[in-house]
Amino acid sequence: MIDINSRRIIKKSIEIIRKLSTKLDRVKIMHLCGSHEHVICRYGIRDVLPENITVIPGPGCPVCVTTQREIDTAIYLAEEGYTVATLGDMYRVPGSKKSLMELQSEGADIRIVYGIGDAVRIGEKEGKDVVFIAIGFETTAPTTAAEVVSVRSKGIDNFYILNCHRQMPPAVEFLLEEGSNIQGFICPGHVATITGLKPYYELCKRYRVPMVVAGFEPVDVLVSIVMILRQIVNREYKVENEYRRAVKEGGNIIAQRLIDKVFEPVDVPWRGFPVIKNGGLKLREEYREFDIYYHEDIPEMKEIVNNNCICGEILRGEKLPTDCKLFGRYCNPLNPVGSCMVSEEGTCNIFYKYRKLI
Amino acid sequence: MCLAIPCKVVEIFEEDGERYAIAEYKGVRQKAKLTLLEDVKVGDYILIHTGYAIEVLSEEDAKLSLEAWEELFEALSKEDNK
Numbered sequence: 001m002i003d004i005n006s007r008r009i010i011k012k013s014i015e016i017i018r019k020l021s022t023k024l025d026r027v028k029i030m031h032l033c034g035s036h037e038h039v040i041c042r043y044g045i046r047d048v049l050p051e052n053i054t055v056i057p058g059p060g061c062p063v064c065v066t067t068q069r070e071i072d073t074a075i076y077l078a079e080e081g082y083t084v085a086t087l088g089d090m091y092r093v094p095g096s097k098k099s100l101m102e103l104q105s106e107g108a109d110i111r112i113v114y115g116i117g118d119a120v121r122i123g124e125k126e127g128k129d130v131v132f133i134a135i136g137f138e139t140t141a142p143t144t145a146a147e148v149v150s151v152r153s154k155g156i157d158n159f160y161i162l163n164c165h166r167q168m169p170p171a172v173e174f175l176l177e178e179g180s181n182i183q184g185f186i187c188p189g190h191v192a193t194i195t196g197l198k199p200y201y202e203l204c205k206r207y208r209v210p211m212v213v214a215g216f217e218p219v220d221v222l223v224s225i226v227m228i229l230r231q232i233v234n235r236e237y238k239v240e241n242e243y244r245r246a247v248k249e250g251g252n253i254i255a256q257r258l259i260d261k262v263f264e265p266v267d268v269p270w271r272g273f274p275v276i277k278n279g280g281l282k283l284r285e286e287y288r289e290f291d292i293y294y295h296e297d298i299p300e301m302k303e304i305v306n307n308n309c310i311c312g313e314i315l316r317g318e319k320l321p322t323d324c325k326l327f328g329r330y331c332n333p334l335n336p337v338g339s340c341m342v343s344e345e346g347t348c349n350i351f352y353k354y355r356k357l358i
Numbered sequence: 359m360c361l362a363i364p365c366k367v368v369e370i371f372e373e374d375g376e377r378y379a380i381a382e383y384k385g386v387r388q389k390a391k392l393t394l395l396e397d398v399k400v401g402d403y404i405l406i407h408t409g410y411a412i413e414v415l416s417e418e419d420a421k422l423s424l425e426a427w428e429e430l431f432e433a434l435s436k437e438d439n440k
């Protein structure tokens with residue numbers, strides 16, 4: 001693959017960002033993916049931005065936006081004797097009493113897997129009832145859908161999901177509807193490989209805000225900032241695709257069909273947000289036998305969060321980890337208080353990792 | 359969860375009626391299901407997400423992007439001189 005990080009383009013982008021910034025007041029741009037925050041911190045992109053141009057992280061971390069109640073439910077299921085399979089990040093997120101990791105040390109059967117396929121295999125090989133914690137945005141939802149379809153065709157009857165899938169565009173809409181002062185969005189490239197650009201057109205038009213789908217190299221982030229600032233200077237608002245090498249206008253049709261076959265939109269709460277209209281996906285009637293809620297009588301649980309943790313505000317783009325009293329000393333990756341410190345894509349975790357550079 | 363690295367497909371095979379690729383990045387190999395993609399060939403670059411290949415990257419489009427950005431910058435310097 002050719003190296004996209006052309007030095008020339010990087011230098012030019014920085015120059016242009018500086019020039020454009022002189023024509024603008026304060027501009028706040030939000031990105032929606034932990035991987036973008038990584039690139040920004042790792043390459044010190046904030047340091048090269050002019051003072052009036054800020055890029056802030058939004059709710060782009062699937063583990064982070066999962067509610068405490070969902071984690072408590074996973075813990076309940078493990079205590080009830082299910083084998084709970086999860087992606088590594090979820091394992092350490094504190095529930096209201098403990099994390100899955102702590103529960104495992106008490107003898108519960110918790111497995112860290114790389115993807116849902118591995119979880120199905122555990123059930124097939126060992127014959128146990130397995131629940132997979134299905135988290136993630138549109139990038140991960142088709143993998144769950146594909147696996148559910150395959151489990152059905154193989155006649156496997158010991159596999160369930162604790163469905164925590166979320167859809168990103170409705171959260172963007174929520175923020176815009178709330179009247180947040182965000183003047184441009186760097187949209188998540190990988191979500192768009194699946195969805196294409198379509199979900200952003202309507203939002204862009206309705207709220208008159210520039211939206212650029214961006215890749216994950218430093219050059220991608222810089223070019224997308226150029227694109228957004230140019231639109232603002234020219235008083236335009238449109239959806240642009242900076243990440244053409246991976247994102248097609250129409251997205252991945254096979255994946256979209258699979259999502260649509262297995263899931264339908266549903267209103268769900270996100271951590272830090274109230275219920276977001278169409279913010280989640282639920283299994284359609286034909287597939288509900290794979291929903292652990294359908295299979296098992298799960299008691300109602302309350303959402304209990306630590307009041308000192310400001311993950312919610314961080315996910316809404318209102319605050320940064322450095323505004324949190326607990327950041328660093330009391331809350332760090334070895335001893336995380338909130339989900340944003342656990343996940344590799346969480347803003348607190350990333351800020352902690354690069355703290356000497358910030 | 360989001361791996362941004364394009365991995366090169368070195369092998370394609372079938373197992374249990376499902377298609378898989380082995381893809382490599384800097385000598386590290388990983389296995390990915392090809393259920394979500396139609397036309398993947400050995401030598402292609404793919405993005406892998408939680409065990410599934412989600413998209414083929416286009417070398418051609420990468421080159422075109424670089425050109426398009428040069429053009430964008432060109433246009434911007436013109437706008438600037440207006």
Ligand code: SF4
Nearest residue numbers: 309310324331338348
């Ligand atoms: S530093 Fe810890 S306590 Fe503070 S917001 Fe982040 S996760 Fe929550």
